[in-house]
Amino acid sequence: MAIAIGIDLGGTNARAAAVDTSTGAIVAWHKEAHADRSPAAVAESTARAVRLAAASAGVPVPAAVGAGVAAQVLGSTGVVLNAPNLGWRNAPFGELLSRALSTRVRVLNDLSAAALGERRFGAARGTDDAILLFVGSGVGSGLILGGRLHEGAGGVAGEVGHVKVRPRPGTPERRCGCGQVSCLEAYAGGHNIAARVREELAAGRASMVRDLLGGDVARAQPSHVEQACARGDAYAVALWDEVAELLGDAAANLATVLNPARLVFGGGVLLACPCLETRVRARLEARISASAARGLSVVRAALGDDAGVVGAALAGLEPPTGAGSAP
Ligand SMILES: [Zn+2]
Secondary structure: OOEEEEEEEOOOEEEEEEEEOOOOOEEEEEEEEOOOOOHHHHHHHHHHHHHHHHHHHOOOOOOEEEEEEOOEEOHHHOOEEEEOOOOEEEEOHHHHHHHHHOOEEEEEEHHHHHHHHHHHHOOOOOOOOEEEEEEOOOEEEEEEEOOEEOOOOOOOOOOHHHOEOOOOOOOOOOEOOOOOEOEHHHHHOHHHHHHHHHHHHHOOOOOHHHHHOOOOHHHOOHHHHHHHHHOOOHHHHHHHHHHHHHHHHHHHHHHHHHOOOEEEEEOOOOOOOHHHHHHHHHHHHHHOOHHHHOOOEEEEOOOHHHHHHHHHHHHHHOOOOOOOOOO
8 A cells, every 4th residue: 555645734724644545545644733824833833744644654754745735836846925824925835844854845736736636536537637616715726637737837727716707787896815806706705705795784785694694794604695595585696696607607718718528616615505506507508618518527526625635645746847937
């Protein structure tokens, strides 16, 4: 049994998993919370998680590990360009972790890692051309093209959350966490959906969502919109229609340009909100080019929260490439 180590680096903790590379099973894992979010401190605690996961699996720390980060990552340089939930900009995380572990480190975007995991062991298995579209607190994608992970010249391909969209007339322009306006994620990311609903209800909009929250609109989440939509609440139906138009168009445009065999839906918002997912699928079907629709299957992610850490472990095994040498 060959064991590889993958890391899932999030805003609050680092999870290291020892993965059986023939089955994708996680045989041991360890999680370390970030006591201090500086890149050096996070590299140290991540290194500790790796050592403990390896020890639990009864293997030495391997010669190379992979780390998936919810961030823009400059390909194989290991530099994290922008990680909002860690507050990092231009952090040389790969180098710091490599030094702390005395091992080679491959850092990649979390959805690129998830794409590798789903392709080897999950919903994208057996195809050379697959796109993952994830809607959770943010919106992102992972691209497998021609049998390989596509990261682009600078390592930041697949940032579909930051393509520009036009919401329905009357919806105010919203600023994205990246600093720009009109990004898809500003309207369709779970965090921003929640913020919008809180603002609109606080401003007096009528909706069943308020009743579901016992009037405490500050607690509104996408799940409340989903519940209200399922019961026919006009506000929630209109909001899901709008969000689905934007997501469905983005999915259709991605598929029209890249012609995947499989489109994999994932993420905590999209998979937990069937009213939304149904609408996204309908919009996608209506807007994709007829030629790209031929042979396309739209499926749901299969590995859940483990896709990223499993894919990161696989990425660590790949030989280094030149991707990401350009800023
Ligand atoms: Zn943006």
